[in-house]
Amino acid sequence: MAAKxxxxxxxxxxxxxxxxxxxxxxATLHFDRNRERAYGEVEAEAWRDWAAATKRHTLxxxxxxxxxxxxxxxxxxxxxxxxxxxxxxxxxxxELVERYGVRRVVKGKSxxxxxxxxxxxxxxxxxEVFETDLGEYIIQLAGEPPSHxxxxxxxxxxxxxxxxxxxxxxxPPDASPETLAAVARRVLREAFLTADMGISGANFVVxxxxxxxxxxxxGNIRLTTSTPRVHVVFVGIEKLLPRARDLEVFLQLxxxxxxxxxIGTFVSLINGPRREGEPDGPEHLHVIFVDNGRTxxxxxxxxxxxxxxxxxxxxxxxxxxxxxxxxxxYGQVYSGPIGIVLTPxxxxxxxxxxxxxxxxxxxxxxxVCPVRIPLPKQILTWRVRSTKHAPxxxxxxxxxxxxxxxxxxxxxxSSKLLRLTAPLTGxxxxxxxxxxxxxxxxxxxxxxxxxxxxxxxxxxx
Amino acid sequence: xxxxxxxxxxxxxxxAEAAADAVRLLRALGVEVSxxxxxxxxxxxxxxxxxxxxARRMAAHTQDVFAGCEYVVLPSGSCTTMLRAYTxxxxxxxxxxxxxxxxxxxxxxxxxxxxxxVLNTESVGRGLTGRRLAYHHGCHVSRELGIKExxxxxxxxxxxxxxxxxxxxxxxGFGGVFSVKNAPVSLAMADxxxxxxxxxxxxxxxxxxxxxxxxxxxxxxxxxxxxxHVASLLWEAHRxx
Numbered sequence: 070m071a072a073k074x075x076x077x078x079x080x081x082x083x084x085x086x087x088x089x090x091x092x093x094x095x096a097t098l099h100f101d102r103n104r105e106r107a108y109g110e111v112e113a114e115a116w117r118d119w120a121a122a123t124k125r126h127t128l129x130x131x132x133x134x135x136x137x138x139x140x141x142x143x144x145x146x147x148x149x150x151x152x153x154x155x156x157x158x159x160x161x162x163x164e165l166v167e168r169y170g171v172r173r174v175v176k177g178k179s180x181x182x183x184x185x186x187x188x189x190x191x192x193x194x195x196x197e198v199f200e201t202d203l204g205e206y207i208i209q210l211a212g213e214p215p216s217h218x219x220x221x222x223x224x225x226x227x228x229x230x231x232x233x234x235x236x237x238x239x240x241p242p243d244a245s246p247e248t249l250a251a252v253a254r255r256v257l258r259e260a261f262l263t264a265d266m267g268i269s270g271a272n273f274v275v276x277x278x279x280x281x282x283x284x285x286x287x288g289n290i291r292l293t294t295s296t297p298r299v300h301v302v303f304v305g306i307e308k309l310l311p312r313a314r315d316l317e318v319f320l321q322l323x324x325x326x327x328x329x330x331x332i333g334t335f336v337s338l339i340n341g342p343r344r345e346g347e348p349d350g351p352e353h354l355h356v357i358f359v360d361n362g363r364t365x366x367x368x369x370x371x372x373x374x375x376x377x378x379x380x381x382x383x384x385x386x387x388x389x390x391x392x393x394x395x396x397x398x399y400g401q402v403y404s405g406p407i408g409i410v411l412t413p414x415x416x417x418x419x420x421x422x423x424x425x426x427x428x429x430x431x432x433x434x435x436x437v438c439p440v441r442i443p444l445p446k447q448i449l450t451w452r453v454r455s456t457k458h459a460p461x462x463x464x465x466x467x468x469x470x471x472x473x474x475x476x477x478x479x480x481x482x483s484s485k486l487l488r489l490t491a492p493l494t495g496x497x498x499x500x501x502x503x504x505x506x507x508x509x510x511x512x513x514x515x516x517x518x519x520x521x522x523x524x525x526x527x528x529x530x
Numbered sequence: 531x532x533x534x535x536x537x538x539x540x541x542x543x544x545x546a547e548a549a550a551d552a553v554r555l556l557r558a559l560g561v562e563v564s565x566x567x568x569x570x571x572x573x574x575x576x577x578x579x580x581x582x583x584x585a586r587r588m589a590a591h592t593q594d595v596f597a598g599c600e601y602v603v604l605p606s607g608s609c610t611t612m613l614r615a616y617t618x619x620x621x622x623x624x625x626x627x628x629x630x631x632x633x634x635x636x637x638x639x640x641x642x643x644x645x646x647x648v649l650n651t652e653s654v655g656r657g658l659t660g661r662r663l664a665y666h667h668g669c670h671v672s673r674e675l676g677i678k679e680x681x682x683x684x685x686x687x688x689x690x691x692x693x694x695x696x697x698x699x700x701x702x703g704f705g706g707v708f709s710v711k712n713a714p715v716s717l718a719m720a721d722x723x724x725x726x727x728x729x730x731x732x733x734x735x736x737x738x739x740x741x742x743x744x745x746x747x748x749x750x751x752x753x754x755x756x757x758x759h760v761a762s763l764l765w766e767a768h769r770x771x
Contacts, residue, residue, distance in 0.1 A: 389722070425580075453582055
């Protein structure tokens with residue numbers, strides 16, 4: 070059986086699927102450059118300060134805002150549900166599927182639905198599910214999870230998608246991207262018109278007005294939320310904004326951070342199900358607020374800022390580690406810097422032992438996060454927490470290292486030893502050097518240490 | 531002006547000549563340089579690996595060694611970042627050590643930063659005329675210390691051409707223990723740097739660790755990439771005119 074965890078998966082990806090690195094690097098650098106330009110067009114620093122403060126405030130009063138949102142969602146006829154975990158969410162969804170006799174579902178892109186295993190559960194219930202975001206549709210055909218929060222299929226190059234569509238949909242093996250999109254469109258149109266239920270996430274829920282806010286570029290979410298007779302929204306409890314006017318900055322900041330756009334091509338503000346005399350919209354609207362570990366992140370003094378995340382993916386695009394393997398290597402719903410920080414908190418702290426090292430601590434993510442989540446600091450905090458389960462050899466190595474470095478005489482002696490054993494291809498007392506040598510060649514110390522040069526030449530000069 | 535030189539353990543062992551060049555340059559610019567002999571390591575490897583008890587012991591040792599210095603200058607952006615930004619976090623629960631950390635943070639400078647921001651040096655000499663260089667912006671130097679233009683300005687003032695490099699601000703992949711824990715990813719990151727590197731006379735940086743990683747990788751791959759620590763280039767700039 071293949072070894073598990075990020076470390077093994079990253080190695081496998083780099084060795085056996087080098088095309089992933091190429092596709093992901095190209096896509097994320099493109100996103101990141103657009104983000105940089107788009108930040109430069111506005112007072113991004115001030116916007117980020119304000120957005121961060123607004124999210125922190127909202128989280129500090131989350132109980133109050135959730136109740137306010139429930140009141141204002143319910144008023145025009147939306148039904149609000151509360152799910153503590155994935156099982157709970159699945160149970161609520163199952164009730165709705167049974168209540169409305171649902172056979173076919175169209176879905177807008179939702180990372181939360183990945184967390185909850187929505188598609189798998191629906192399939193178990195015998196319901197047919199269509200992902201309608203083009204990227205999501207591609208990976209659904211391929212039987213894969215999304216590899217990026219915003220661009221779920223960015224790890225795939227054109228050739229791979231051509232082959233996939235040829236095999237699954239019978240398109241010509243050399244079909245143009247336009248042809249591929251047109252074929253997907255035809256399949257999905259049919260699904261929109263025949264589906265009984267649309268499922269979406271939500272980018273924001275405004276407490277003051279009970280508004281579900283959705284941002285997209287393809288129009289598939291608008292169709293998902295307005296064509297079928299039932300619309301179900303899965304939303305994390307952290308996605309609240311206090312006031313409608315907060316959207317002015319958040320909608321722009323989200324788009325600029327994610328793709329460098331001024332604003333998403335489609336922004337839907339949904340206030341309740343279809344009313345008397347309205348030509349479209351669902352007859353029934355359900356909003357399911359999901360915890361699934363969020364309250365434990367909120368209670369974590371050193372991690373709570375991570376709940377400010379608006380899922381823009383900017384930290385993934387800026388991350389040079391993410392760029393080498395794409396998101397699948399992390400083996401979790403959320404990848405990249407935000408995935409490293411959130412996943413152990415949402416699921417299991419022990420996951421940090423492996424995920425905490427999917428990071429070189431370069432801090433590029435902190436520079437781009439629109440809501441100023443202190444990601445590198447939090448990743449390091451997970452490492453600190455993980456040391457209590459570190460292998461004995463590692464703990465011993467660091468203890469020995471501290472012993473040497475707090476005794477100048479030991480340090481000088483080690484410095485001499487280093488020169489005696491050179492070249493260092495892996496002296497048995499330092500196995501770490503062997504690992505280094507495998508990728509770099511032997512470590513070559515300077516012929517004389519600085520200390521020796523100082524003593525012979527510089528001291529008193 | 532009096533300066534204590536903190537060579538850092540990595541430069542002591544692997545960039546000894548460059549560190550000596552830093553001392554020579556400082557002295558040539560009229561700075562009095564001393565070398566506190568009890569110095570060892572700032573503790574950053576332990577800090578980044580989450581072994582904070584060990585990091586604290588090394589950081590405390592470093593505080594004691596440099597307690598009486600007016601300025602501490604380091605030929606390493608990364609170790610300067612440890613003193614400036616990270617050590618205070620280690621001592622959040624210890625008022626005495628925390629104050630000492632802030633005190634040392636305010637007196638510690640990376641070499642180029644010291645030249646430009648304290649000595650107000652605009653040029654160290656013209657000895658790099660005609661040289662084509664690639665400058666790697668180490669993550670700590672550029673993002674944590676905010677030193678981006680200063681090294682480039684000094685190198686160009688010396689007559690060198692710092693050539694555009696699409697990946698000049700990207701992480702080299704070293705990351706301390708990261709380079710051993712996730713070696714394949716770390717190496718892929720180095721490869722991205724090397725594969726985009728333009729034709730130059732030398733690749734330089736204010737961080738030895740990044741250079742050690744990149745030079746080792748280049749050598750392993752059989753690439754001829756001459757690597758020079760920025761301290762050596764600046765000393766050469768001074769000596770050559």
